[in-house]
């Protein structure tokens with residue numbers, strides 16, 4: 001398909017992310033799987049989503065839950081078979097749901113055949129698929145540079161077989177591919193085309209901004225946590241490499257390509273996503289989440305003004321030039337209720353609905369994460385032993401033997417930050433293991449599952465789930481939301497997020513109280529005196545837009561002004 005013929009379906013699509021390990025277990029081994037997903041397709045259809053982003057389901061030894069791939073063309077044993085996958089994609093397509101797969105090609109697993117061959121000898125044909133270097137120091141026993149892994153420690157691992165080091169920006173079981181090697185780029189193109197031919201509709205590209213490393217791999221400037229970033233994020237050849245994959249694969253299909261881009265600025269995002277540049281369709285930026293942490297780790301007091309600034313900058317920055325992705329949750333980030341509405345207890349339902357309005361009335365493609373539709377929350381960690389994430393386990397090893405001393409402080413941080421918060425099993429019902437599995441799940445179930453679950457929400461017309469259904473249906477085809485300009489109201493307000501979307505004669509007025517108590521609100525005069533229709537309200541009763549309103553805790557409204 002030529003680029004001109006590509007439809008921009010993703011601009012009006014609502015995407016639902018599935019983390020397969022934690023979604024639904026069909027065979028009672030405590031691990032979610034593809035037949036489990038198939039059994040829940042009607043839930044997705046009913047919710048009204050248009051596409052699924054499926055976190056990796058390829059063959060993997062699971063050092064990082066599938067983000068370490070040992071065979072890109074087959075399915076992980078715990079998840080099922082390629083035939084199961086084919087039934088799943090057909091089931092999705094039959095329901096009008098597209099499938100976006102995860103493309104993890106900054107690195108492979110060390111158990112991928114390419115790496116196994118690569119480490120055999122310096123002249124192996126696969127040697128140059130990875131980044132091998134001699135060490136420093138007399139006998140080469142010091143790493144080639146000072147880069148650190150995103151998951152802690154040096155980014156280099158020494159390999160006895162050939163007495164050289166290989167680069168791994170994540171765990172040592174995730175060696176980085178060498179994208180400067182044209183054969184590697186061809187492999188990536190072939191992998192993408194293989195899945196497109198099987199019917200997939202797009203890719204979410206894992207840490208795609210890391211694929212091009214600076215020539216000579218120079219030392220990074222001093223940074224206590226992450227060294228080397230400036231030499232491998234948005235590296236020298238990244239645009240050339242993306243354009244090549246786009247030309248030889250992505251552009252030939254009617255796809256959506258979204259790149260994970262930690263630390264990306266608006267200027268860089270435009271380079272990745274401006275349509276005429278033919279690279280990707282949109283990126284995931286992290287600024288709204290990172291605004292609540294110091295050095296990415298230490299939780300700060302939530303400040304709506306910072307978040308509002310980020311939202312507005314991205315809305316204005318990409319308007320008519322690029323395209324935004326809209327999200328508050330994914331498998332790496334904690335639950336949005338805990339991150340964006342601290343103190344929500346007692347108002348969980350209102351807060352979850354308010355957050356949906358706050359983020360998803362903006363311009364861009366919405367991505368929601370499994371469990372967000374029922375307002376799942378962070379896990380109440382009590383000890384290190386409950387943490388499954390390889391990042392936490394690595395930190396724990398680094399702290400050892402003092403890990404128990406630091407445990408209390410670490411747990412405070414983990415409650416706010418740990419990736420496991422999002423990975424607890426999907427809460428389907430109040431039956432054993434939250435209806436996720438008939439046996440003990442691979443990761444703890446959040447004890448609130450008896451209250452917070454899909455079954456309960458289905459029965460309650462005012463539930464978060466039913467609110468999401470309304471919101472998704474309202475968004476569908478709504479030109480003011482999809483194409484409209486963005487206008488912020490009272491941007492410095494510390495409690496209320498208020499913005500408008502305009503498209504020709506249509507005007508949407510959005511107001512969200514982020515506080516867990518009542519707050520006075522004054523609508524702009526030109527809005528308050530217009531005829532208005534209440535399109536969405538998280539308290540569910542009729543509420544005219546008056547110039548002066550006392551907003552209830554976490555109250556949110558969307559008005560159509562005429």
Ligand code: NOJ
Pocket residue numbers: 064067068104170206207260331332
């Ligand atoms: C980003 C993914 O979202 C995360 O889960 C993974 O651990 C790293 N990339 C490494 O692939």
